[in-house]
Amino acid sequence: MLMMSIGQFDVKPAKAGFVAKCSEALRRGLSRPPSSSATHPTLSTNHNLEENPVKIVVCMKETPSTTVEKSFGPDMRIERRKEDAVINPFDEYTIEEGLRQQEKHAGSEVIALCMGPATATDNIRRALAMGADRGVLVTDPALAGSDAIGTARVLAAALKQIGFDLALFGSAAADAYGGVVPSAVAEFLGMPLLSFAGKLDIDGSTARIERQAEVGYQVAEASMPALVSVVKSINEPRYPSMKGIMQAKKKPIDTLTLANLGLDADTVGAAGAREEALSAEKVTAQRKGEIYMGNEGAADRIVAFLVEQKVL
Amino acid sequence: MDFTLNDEQRMIRDMCREFAEEEIKPKAEELDRTAAFPYEIIQKMAKLGLLGLPFPEEYGGAGADFLTYCVALEEIGRGDASVGITMEAHTSLGATPFALFGSEEQKREYLTPLAQGEQLWSFGLTEPNAGSDSAGTETHAELEDGYWRINGAKSFITNAGTDMTGGVTITAVTGKQPDGHKEITNLIVPKGTPGYIIGAAYHKMGWRASDTRPLSFEDCHVPDENRLGERGDGFRQFMTILNMGRIAISALNVGLAQACFDESLKYSRERRQFGKPIKSFQAIQFKLADMATEIELSRLMYYKAAWLHMQGQPFTKEASMAKLFSSETAKRCADQAVQIHGGYGFMDEYPVSRFWRNVKVHEIGEGTSEVQRMLIAKNL
Numbered sequence: 001m002l003m004m005s006i007g008q009f010d011v012k013p014a015k016a017g018f019v020a021k022c023s024e025a026l027r028r029g030l031s032r033p034p035s036s037s038a039t040h041p042t043l044s045t046n047h048n049l050e051e052n053p054v055k056i057v058v059c060m061k062e063t064p065s066t067t068v069e070k071s072f073g074p075d076m077r078i079e080r081r082k083e084d085a086v087i088n089p090f091d092e093y094t095i096e097e098g099l100r101q102q103e104k105h106a107g108s109e110v111i112a113l114c115m116g117p118a119t120a121t122d123n124i125r126r127a128l129a130m131g132a133d134r135g136v137l138v139t140d141p142a143l144a145g146s147d148a149i150g151t152a153r154v155l156a157a158a159l160k161q162i163g164f165d166l167a168l169f170g171s172a173a174a175d176a177y178g179g180v181v182p183s184a185v186a187e188f189l190g191m192p193l194l195s196f197a198g199k200l201d202i203d204g205s206t207a208r209i210e211r212q213a214e215v216g217y218q219v220a221e222a223s224m225p226a227l228v229s230v231v232k233s234i235n236e237p238r239y240p241s242m243k244g245i246m247q248a249k250k251k252p253i254d255t256l257t258l259a260n261l262g263l264d265a266d267t268v269g270a271a272g273a274r275e276e277a278l279s280a281e282k283v284t285a286q287r288k289g290e291i292y293m294g295n296e297g298a299a300d301r302i303v304a305f306l307v308e309q310k311v312l
Numbered sequence: 313m314d315f316t317l318n319d320e321q322r323m324i325r326d327m328c329r330e331f332a333e334e335e336i337k338p339k340a341e342e343l344d345r346t347a348a349f350p351y352e353i354i355q356k357m358a359k360l361g362l363l364g365l366p367f368p369e370e371y372g373g374a375g376a377d378f379l380t381y382c383v384a385l386e387e388i389g390r391g392d393a394s395v396g397i398t399m400e401a402h403t404s405l406g407a408t409p410f411a412l413f414g415s416e417e418q419k420r421e422y423l424t425p426l427a428q429g430e431q432l433w434s435f436g437l438t439e440p441n442a443g444s445d446s447a448g449t450e451t452h453a454e455l456e457d458g459y460w461r462i463n464g465a466k467s468f469i470t471n472a473g474t475d476m477t478g479g480v481t482i483t484a485v486t487g488k489q490p491d492g493h494k495e496i497t498n499l500i501v502p503k504g505t506p507g508y509i510i511g512a513a514y515h516k517m518g519w520r521a522s523d524t525r526p527l528s529f530e531d532c533h534v535p536d537e538n539r540l541g542e543r544g545d546g547f548r549q550f551m552t553i554l555n556m557g558r559i560a561i562s563a564l565n566v567g568l569a570q571a572c573f574d575e576s577l578k579y580s581r582e583r584r585q586f587g588k589p590i591k592s593f594q595a596i597q598f599k600l601a602d603m604a605t606e607i608e609l610s611r612l613m614y615y616k617a618a619w620l621h622m623q624g625q626p627f628t629k630e631a632s633m634a635k636l637f638s639s640e641t642a643k644r645c646a647d648q649a650v651q652i653h654g655g656y657g658f659m660d661e662y663p664v665s666r667f668w669r670n671v672k673v674h675e676i677g678e679g680t681s682e683v684q685r686m687l688i689a690k691n692l
Contacts, residue, residue: 122319129323239331242361242374242384245323 053107054202054224057164058098058132059155059185060091062116062123063175075145075270076277078175082119087126090170092237097200097230098168099131099238105202109133111162115143115154121253128248129240135253136162142258145270148176152184154268157261159189166207169229171196182229192222195229315615321380324365328384331360332391340392343521344666347513349474350395350521357395358429362388363402367411371419372427378556379618382563386611389567390574393670394521396564397677401470401522402426404557406433409481409498413541413549422478422500431478436466436527437550443467444683446483446550451529453484453499458536460484460499462507462529468677473510473525479503480527483546496546500538507532518670554678555628556621558635561678562614565638566607568674572645572667573603576652579662583653590652599648607645610638629691636684639674646671 062085064070064078073079087095095112102108112127114120115138124135138158146154159167172179186193194200197209198217208221209228240248258265266272292298306312317325336353343350357363365381367373376384381403389396410423410433425431442448451464462484472480479502487495501508511526541549577600580591590596613634620627649664650657657664675681 125319126323129327239360240323240327241359242324242365242376243369245320245327246375248323249319 052105052202052204053109054101054105054165055109055111055163056098056101057111057113057159057162057167058091058094058127059159059167059169059181060095060112060114060123060127061088061170061173062086062114062120063088063173066174070282072280072282076280077145082117085120085123087123088170088173088175090172090174090232093230093232093234094168094170095127095130095132096235096237100235101166101200101202102131111136111164113155113158113162114138115146115151115158118255124253125248126240128251128253129244130238131240131244132251134251136256137253138256138261140258140265140269142265142269142271145273146268147273147275148178148180149184149274150268150272152181152188153272154258154261154263155181156185156188157263158256159185161256161261165224165226166202167225167227169227171229171231182227186227189227191225191227193227193229194220194222197228197230198233200228200230200234315612317379317383320376321383324376324380325383325387327360328362328387329390331357331362332387336388336391336395340394341660341663341666343392343394345520345660347515347520349523350392350398351475353395354398354432354476355429357388357399361429362399363429363432364407364427365403367407367423367427371411372424378559378622379615382560382614382618385560386563386567386570389564390571391567392521393564393568393667393674394519396567397519397522398432398471400557400560400564401434402432404560405435405553406471406481408556409435409540409549409553412552413498413545417537418500418540425478430476432471432474432476433478434469434472434480435550435553436469436472436480436482437554438467438469440465440467444680446547447494449483449485449494449496451482451484453486453497455486455536459533460486460536460538462499462501462532462534464529466527468514469525469527471523472527473513474523477503477523479505480508481540482527482529483550486543486546489544495544496550497543498540498546498549499534500540501529501532501534502538505532505534516673518666518673555631557678558631558684559614559617559621559627561674562610562617562631562634562638565635565642565674566610566614568667568671569603569607569610569638569642569645572642572649572664572671573600573607575662575664575667576600576603576645576649579653579656596652599652603645603648606637606641610634610641613637629688632679632684632687632691635679636681636688639671639681642671642674 064080064084065086066089068084071079098110102110110132112124112132112135114124118139120137124137128135136158138154143154169182182193182195194207194209196211198212199210201208205224206221207224207226207228208219211218211220212233292301335356339353361374362384364373365376365384366378369375385396385400388399407423407426410418414423426433437446439450441450451466453460453462466482469480471477479500481498481500483496484499485494486497489495507530509528509530514524516524580596581589583590617627617630617634620630646668650668653662653664656662659665
């Protein structure tokens with residue numbers, strides 16, 4: 001049921017020497033408008049502060065901090081503690097990208113959307129401190145135990161209610177690594193998803209991304225409203241500034257329940273979940289060491305190892 | 313009684329902790345080794361508003377309260393003491409005098425670029441012959457045709473000679489009071505004023521990446537409009553500044569003590585002797601328990617002193633108590649941290665030897681432990 005609706009394609013190799021052969025060959029088989037010609041080294045046609053306000057919703061999830069010890073509950077799900085909850089590290093790039101697009105397109109609005117427990121306002125507040133204009137929290141006791149599709153159903157309903165030109169997602173969450181929520185939301189909304197964006201440009205009513213692949217990068221574009229999932233190489237997230245933190249408390253966070261979204265409790269949460277965790281096991285760190293003895297040419301082997309690891 | 317930090321205080325603490333962990337700690341060893349001023353870090357901090365935390369937004373500050381500033385300082389100091397003292401000396405000693413005693417014009421001209429972190433500023437009180445005895449100030453200034461002619465020298469002045477430094481505010485003897493005591497006035501001396509000579513940076517045992525210099529004044533002229541507040545108000549002004557500064561220094565002490573604890577806990581989990589991690593031995597556990605207890609107490613002491621100040625209540629005694637106890641706590645923590653690390657603690661490859669070198673000045677700067685005891689005794 002998961003489909004990705006994508007606009008026109010172009011494929012451009014990342015390595016310059018590769019461009020002539022590869023992109024020509026690929027281009028011949030693809031129909032694409034002449035305006036986004038591969039002769040442009042980059043596709044960024046936007047200028048700073050151009051008048052093209054965009055309503056951007058950045059979707060964020062609370063995940064347990066990557067540095068804390070994880071444990072599993074009887075339902076095979078990660079046990080979550082409020083004090084360990086941070087913004088999913090992937091979503092920091094999402095928020096940052098929303099803010100960067102806002103800086104490029106004067107008058108744009110950035111809204112942080114999160115589905116989570118009532119205490120998730122703390123992390124929404126962090127997104128506001130980074131610079132988002134307002135927050136929306138979808139919270140409801142019936143949401144506990146939602147699987148990826150349930151989560152997508154809720155986010156889709158919330159996005160529809162909020163309205164947007166662009167909805168940004170992280171490419172996955174650091175707790176479950178399912179990575180299907182953005183596509184599922186796109187399916188629920190019947191809108192295009194530009195996935196795994198390493199670069200995003202908004203040009204008029206078109207969103208265009210570059211997606212890094214092994215031999216080059218693909219260029220995909222779609223008319224807005226559209227969804228975009230971003231990868232970590234897209235930017236470097238900012239720290240919230242002191243003024244940002246001081247201002248964050250004055251910014252509104254709206255709370256939505258299932259009733260507000262018109263969703264039935266049995267289509268979401270544990271009740272509506274079609275995913276079932278069959279088992280969960282902790283990853284055991286394996287320490288792999290090799291011991292070289294002095295009389296076995298240890299020095300040479302260590303040097304060879306260090307060269308291989310590019311230490312030397 | 314409520315010991316909970318509010319939302320902003322927690323967010324600023326967490327952000328500073330993250331910044332210290334990611335941006336400061338990885339560079340601390342190199343900064344110490346090369347004694348290079350941390351321009352890159354300071355500029356990042358400026359951009360985030362960390363150099364103007366407690367000042368009003370209308371003068372480019374973040375509008376945070378005094379406790380928030382101290383909590384931020386603790387976290388930055390936990391990352392590195394040199395960066396911490398740079399932030400503290402700039403904020404508490406450099407910028408605060410303008411915020412408290414400056415005219416509207418002085419606030420616009422001087423405080424705003426400092427709060428925005430475009431410039432650093434220093435405060436010159438200590439002299440070759442006037443350390444703990446600040447009444448022994450010899451630098452003097454005479455008013456002639458609307459200009460102060462300054463002659464004298466200052467010692468150990470933090471942030472005086474960086475590329476970002478805008479200038480120094482100094483204490484100078486400007487006459488005699490009716491009771492025979494020296495009349496002290498604070499004067500603003502921008503960098504580049506003829507006759508204002510900034511000496512070469514000292515070579516130091518600790519705080520090595522911070523900028524510390526001797527200054528001298530040879531017929532240095534500044535206009536009377538560079539007077540901070542009233543003539544003769546200098547003594548009262550610097551006592552206020554030092555009192556508040558002691559709370560901030562206490563926060564830095566706690567940051568350093570906490571860094572000693574962090575490294576000790578980490579090492580005692582990793583290091584194995586007699587077939588077990590050394591944290592399983594009571595000898596190590598007791599050291600860690602003592603460190604954690606004294607750190608908690610020190611933190612509460614500076615929280616309380618900051619709170620008293622924010623309530624507009626007297627806080628001199630509590631500020632001195634906090635400074636005294638927290639600096640000696642940091643000293644004991646640094647000492648035990650090296651002890652827990654054993655032979656490795658004596659080597660530069662672990663950060664605790666740097667902590668041990670850094671901590672000594674915490675018992676000296678902004679009032680020695682002996683001066684704190686004098687102040688506490690005077691207020692009993």
